Amino acid sequence: MDPKELRRRFETLTTAHLTDGCLRAGVPVRCAPAGTRAVVPGGRLAGRVRPARHAGSVDVFLEACELSAPGDVLVADNGGRLDESCIGDLVVLEARSAGLEGVVIWGLHRDTADIRAIGLPVFSLGSVPTGPLRLDERPEGALEFAVVGEWTVGPGDLVLGDDDGVIFVPADRADELFTLAEAIRDVERRQAERIREGVSLREQVAFGAYLAARAEDPSLTFRAHLRMVGGAIEE
Numbered sequence: 001m002d003p004k005e006l007r008r009r010f011e012t013l014t015t016a017h018l019t020d021g022c023l024r025a026g027v028p029v030r031c032a033p034a035g036t037r038a039v040v041p042g043g044r045l046a047g048r049v050r051p052a053r054h055a056g057s058v059d060v061f062l063e064a065c066e067l068s069a070p071g072d073v074l075v076a077d078n079g080g081r082l083d084e085s086c087i088g089d090l091v092v093l094e095a096r097s098a099g100l101e102g103v104v105i106w107g108l109h110r111d112t113a114d115i116r117a118i119g120l121p122v123f124s125l126g127s128v129p130t131g132p133l134r135l136d137e138r139p140e141g142a143l144e145f146a147v148v149g150e151w152t153v154g155p156g157d158l159v160l161g162d163d164d165g166v167i168f169v170p171a172d173r174a175d176e177l178f179t180l181a182e183a184i185r186d187v188e189r190r191q192a193e194r195i196r197e198g199v200s201l202r203e204q205v206a207f208g209a210y211l212a213a214r215a216e217d218p219s220l221t222f223r224a225h226l227r228m229v230g231g232a233i234e235e
Helices: 003-010 015-025 059-067 089-097 111-116 171-196 207-216 222-229
Strands: 045-053 072-077 086-089 100-108 122-124 146-148 151-153 159-163 166-171
Touching: 003 045, 015 072, 015 159, 015 166, 015 171, 045 086, 045 100, 045 111, 045 146, 059 072, 059 089, 072 146, 089 100, 089 111, 159 171, 159 222, 166 222, 171 207, 207 222
Parallel strands: 045 072, 072 100, 100 122
Antiparallel strands: 045 159, 146 151, 159 166
């Protein structure tokens, strides 16, 4: 999926729709840790992962920009550290000038006011005034993959972010996952509209029938019932 098509299809979806799509497709749900949020509320991004593992020097991010293609997202791995920031306004400006769609930081940023003014979507664990406090040896594969929480991601992955946080999906299954997410979105929209019209969600998903069936078969899960009746609450 090219960057323009990716942005177009994500425009009417949320990361929640896509995680539900992953569940339905049997694809591991890979969320950045809770607390990874947009510097500007309402920020959204979607693009191919351009990884960079930070060791104390900004050069790794400049090199990542040098290697990037328009539409990539810089994924900066600073090990989730909360004692230093690894990215400020200059790197964000450089990322924008290189045609990147945004920045995701497994760690902290600084220069918050300037980053807000730049306008490029940036997601991080928060901010702290200090920059890097050390200069370590660059790790092997610093530009080949990044670690975000428990997940290792690279150019074979897409990264998507919105008000709920950040997720990663395999690029080679993007079309399948987006199609599933779009179907889930449409079902949920119809359900929400019917609730507004006075038809309860319990009625829509035949909840009474589920309770009766579960009494007969305690192994029946609500998720299995939803699949039978076409609901989309859980995935």
